[in-house]
Amino acid sequence: MALVLFDTETTGLSRHFDQIIEFGAVRVNDDLEVEEHFETACRLQPHIVPTPSALHVTGRSYAELTSPLRRSHFEMISEIHRRFTGWSPAAFIGYNSIRFDEEFLRHAFYQCLLEPYVTSIGNARGDVLKLVRAVSKLRPDVLPAAYGADGQRSMKLHDVAIACGFKSNGAHEAMADVEAMLWVVKVIANGAPEIWSSFMRFSTKAAAQEFLQEEDVFVSFEAETAGQGFRLLTAFGQHPVQSARRYCLDLTFSVDAIRGASDCELVEMFKQREGPLRRVKTNASPLLFPMYEVLESTFPGTVEEDVLNLARSVHSDESLVRRLNTAALAAEPVYGVSPHVEQQLYDRFIPDIDKALMQQFHAVPWALRNEVVARISDDRLRRLGQRAIYFEMPHLLPDKSRTMLDKAVRDRWTGDATAPWTTASSALLDLDAISDRLAHPNLVEFAEVLAQWT
Structure with a gap:
């Protein structure tokens, strides 16, 4: 299976209300050699107000992002979808991609009337940030400690890559981030092949599900958790509808206390963020290890047989399960x-x-797409389809529809600062929080744009 490394640059952090403005990806072979290279960018959609903090980090100007010389968002997202479909089957991996880049892509595909789950259907997924965090714990000899500009330990992609010897051509550019990620991946694959193999193995949902069925006890790495990130787990069930969500019990908690809890107390224990219930999503690139491989390094002093007996006591108690x-x-x-x-x-x-x-x-000419949208039963898709036509070919819409969408765009800009999307007023608040904003011409220019809407 081929490997695709990708990265996005966006107007903000909201996968629902911000948008991708730049995308980069490479397709590599089993030897991690680049076979294909793809990068693209687009202009802002009319209703999107970029966050000043994003402009501050990237150095891009509002004039640049709205230039008619840049392709439309719809065109760019459609091209990414075609490219991903053509590259499939593959393992699609990024840096913090499961929670960020993939979510942006899914929502962009959905909003452009494309199959949202293209990276999941017949493909594998992986998150290099989780891999880096695990390697830094299990094999600190492989990844040198990385530090940010503030002198603090850092897991940011370019800090990690530079610590590994990467010569950066510029952070916060999609293709530059892909190149940095590929460098880090090669360092890990060469220096810790056993962890790289585990990472690639569980990038597929089927492998993760099979592992959970076979192992009485295993170690899971949760990159976002407090503390060391490792969990000593046993699987006991799954969500009745979402089969990829497996329920697991953290065996470092007292099983006797769990047995003795009332039903209400048990629910409250399971609601705790750092509680004994852990949800392993087999379709989200979990990083899993057989207990016998990593028990000593992750839970020193723990006796393997004792843990196995504890897990078996749980599974043999049908009432408890x-x-x-x-x-x-x-x-x-x-x-x-x-x-x-x-x-x-x-x-x-x-x-x-x-x-x-x-x-x-997507197959018919724009002049016929309104007719296709009218035949769609899902009201979400009808609204999004009409909006796509409005953004690309507004003259094809009836006057009433175009007037309503004109107002919707204005409302996105002029809404108050409590709206779930970035408005002109909330952007100005964000801008005021940037202490050196006057030293950046792109932010001064953007402030003038925002002032026209408030």
């Missing part, structure tokens, strides 16, 4: 339904008949 599954399901977070179409991707699956119409939407 039922209670654990019931409590785990009851502890699942409940999210409200958003009125904003950008936040509705995960509300429900797209009907197959609408998926066919999505493909037709």
Whole structure:
């Protein structure tokens, strides 16, 4: 399976309401040699207000991002989707990609009426940030300690890459980040091949699920957790609808206390962020290790046989397992339904008949796309399809629809600072927090743009 390393640059941190403005990717072979290279960029969509902090970091100006010489967002996202489809099957990996870059891509694909889960369907996924954090713990001899400009330990991509000998051509550019990531990946693959092999193995959902079924006890690395990041787990169940979400018990907690807890107490224990319930998402590139390989280095002094006996005592207690599954399901977070179409991707699956119409939407000339949108049953996709036509070919819409969308764009800019997206007023607040803003001409220019909307 080929390996694709990719990176995005965005207007902010919200996968729902910000957008990708720059994208870079390389396709490499088993020897990590680049076979194909792809990079692209686009202009801002009319309703997107970039965060000043993003402009500050990247040095880009609003005039640059709105230049008609840059391709449209719709064109860029469509090209990325075609490229990913053509590169499949592959393992798609990035740096903090599972939580950030992939989420931006999924929501961009969804908003452009494209299959959102292209990196998951028949493909594998991986996150190099998690890999780097694990290697720094398990094999500190492989990755030299990295430090940021403030002198503090850093896990930022370019800091890690430079510590490994990479000569940076510029951070916060998508292709520069891809090149830095490839350098780090090569260092790990050569210096810690056993961890690299585990990382690649569990980039596929099937391998992760099989591992959880076979291992009574295993060690999982959670890159975001407090402390050392390793968990000593045993799997006991799964979500009844989302089969990729496996329920696991952290065996460093007292199993006797868990047994003795009431049903309500058990649910509350499972709701705790650092509690005994751990959810392993087999489709999100978990980093898993057989207990016998890493127990001494991750949980020194722990006796393997004692842990195995503890796990077996849990699995042999059918009543306890039922209670654990019931409590785990009851502890699942409940999210409200958003009125904003950008936040509705995960509300429900797209009907197959609408998926066919999505493909037709991209296949026919723009003059016929309004007719295709009218036949879509999913109201989310109808709204997004009409919006895509408005952004690309507004003259094809009826006057009433175009007037409504004109107002929607104005409302995005003129909304108050409490809106879930960046508005002109919230951008000005962000701008005021940048102490050296007057030293950056692009921020001075952007302040003038924002002032026109407030």
